[in-house]
Amino acid sequence: MSVRTLTIDDQPVSVEEGASVLDAAKAAGITIPTLCHMDGVYDTGACRLCLVEVEGIPKLLPACSTIAADGWVVRTQTERLQKYRRMTLELLFAERNHVCSACVANGHCELQTMAYSQGMDHVRYDYCYPKWGMDLSHPLFGMDHNRCILCARCVRTCWHIEGAGTKNLAGRGAGAHIITDMNEDWGDSATCTWCGKCVQSCPTGALFQIGATAGEMTREPARLADIITARRKKEWNV
Amino acid sequence: MERLKLATIWFGGCSGCHMSFLDVDEFLVDLIDKIDIVYSPIVDTKEYPEEVDLCLIEGAVCHEEHVEMAHHIRQRTKLVCSFGDCAVTSNVCGMRNALGKPEVPLEYAYVTLADTNKGIPDDPVIVPNLLEQAIPLHQVIPVDHYLPGCPPPAERIKALILHLLGLGDPLTGDQLKFG
Numbered sequence A: 001m002s003v004r005t006l007t008i009d010d011q012p013v014s015v016e017e018g019a020s021v022l023d024a025a026k027a028a029g030i031t032i033p034t035l036c037h038m039d040g041v042y043d044t045g046a047c048r049l050c051l052v053e054v055e056g057i058p059k060l061l062p063a064c065s066t067i068a069a070d071g072w073v074v075r076t077q078t079e080r081l082q083k084y085r086r087m088t089l090e091l092l093f094a095e096r097n098h099v100c101s102a103c104v105a106n107g108h109c110e111l112q113t114m115a116y117s118q119g120m121d122h123v124r125y126d127y128c129y130p131k132w133g134m135d136l137s138h139p140l141f142g143m144d145h146n147r148c149i150l151c152a153r154c155v156r157t158c159w160h161i162e163g164a165g166t167k168n169l170a171g172r173g174a175g176a177h178i179i180t181d182m183n184e185d186w187g188d189s190a191t192c193t194w195c196g197k198c199v200q201s202c203p204t205g206a207l208f209q210i211g212a213t214a215g216e217m218t219r220e221p222a223r224l225a226d227i228i229t230a231r232r233k234k235e236w237n238v
Numbered sequence B: 001m002e003r004l005k006l007a008t009i010w011f012g013g014c015s016g017c018h019m020s021f022l023d024v025d026e027f028l029v030d031l032i033d034k035i036d037i038v039y040s041p042i043v044d045t046k047e048y049p050e051e052v053d054l055c056l057i058e059g060a061v062c063h064e065e066h067v068e069m070a071h072h073i074r075q076r077t078k079l080v081c082s083f084g085d086c087a088v089t090s091n092v093c094g095m096r097n098a099l100g101k102p103e104v105p106l107e108y109a110y111v112t113l114a115d116t117n118k119g120i121p122d123d124p125v126i127v128p129n130l131l132e133q134a135i136p137l138h139q140v141i142p143v144d145h146y147l148p149g150c151p152p153p154a155e156r157i158k159a160l161i162l163h164l165l166g167l168g169d170p171l172t173g174d175q176l177k178f179g
């Protein structure tokens, strides 16, 4: 396998051909903020939080879904990138209804953590206050559209780790939303296996265990990646 | 050194941020020779004074009186701080916004759920008119500092005050956590 050598924030790093800029940054010990990226499923570049600058390329590139190339000079922490990251986060907060104090994920939320780690102390855009409901029809799990950031981690998890294909994205723009099967109540789904993997994958308070109240939803998305690794390496004998 | 003239006020909030302010405990005593509390629900001044150095405003802007008072404060105050999540994001107060007109939650609270005296209070002299939406303070007046948290922990309030007295760093990292 051939190797690609590039520089990230002045640090030289070599990765295998096909590795993403995000993989390369990780190998160099550099953290790039991400939200829609999740180890174990393919990347879609949905959240734009991981945007980086590459010398000689005028547009910003998403580190998670850009293959690292030889000789690239990548920057991950410029003033421009920090400005855009903050704007992206503020838009995510303005788009739906995020009430951290009353949210199941308060204190364990990737969006919330990302916001304060990027210095977001308020949202400069007017909040949209859209009217979104909840799906509480499933006996074990609930969906609160008010908290969803449309990262589609749940969709990719349901299709490619569980293989059930229950969760999907429907609609466009501000009307885009997560649906179950052909837009049915989750509780009526004939395909959902009740595995709960989507709930584990969710970075926000949008998916949760029924009965969880404010601040009670913790999760371990890394365990989903463990399943994939174990399958690939045939670590389980069945 | 001249003492910092501090004011605090609550708009649409639960007063939890002010409770948290009292939780700074003996730090209030340390502040005695540095700070003068010139206007606050915890002191007895009736009129908002001129030339206030810092005002901590708790709560979202929910009705017409809040808007008026916000402008009044801005004119008479050097530094305005959004104090707590309701002021910073509209938080719980803003949960009514997605339901539509303010009459919707009012109807639910004062008519549907009321056991006696059903009816929405509507004397404008006593009860100010609600705005169409409960909004963050910085959508009404320019805000200089943000102190998130529901409520902001006492340590965080202390850190901001020390910073504004020139005795500490600005808030960073999880000192900016909402919720």
Ligand code: SF4
Residues within 6 Å of the ligand: A097, A098, A099, A100, A101, A103, A104, A105, A106, A107, A109, A110, A111, A112, A147, A204, A205, A206, B178, B179
């Ligand atoms: S999903 Fe996260 S950011 Fe949104 S309200 Fe819940 S804790 Fe806050």
Ligand code: SF4
Residues within 6 Å of the ligand: A157, A158, A162, A164, A165, A166, A167, A191, A192, A193, A194, A195, A196, A197, A198, A199
């Ligand atoms: S519980 Fe499992 S099968 Fe059901 S929607 Fe979630 S990931 Fe898909």
Ligand code: SF4
Residues within 6 Å of the ligand: A147, A148, A149, A150, A151, A152, A153, A154, A155, A178, A201, A202, A203, A204, A206, A207
């Ligand atoms: S429900 Fe959760 S995992 Fe699914 S798209 Fe929304 S935020 Fe992402």
Ligand code: FES
Residues within 6 Å of the ligand: A033, A034, A035, A036, A037, A044, A045, A046, A047, A048, A049, A050, A051, A062, A063, A064, A065
């Ligand atoms: S993590 Fe790369 S676009 Fe979301």
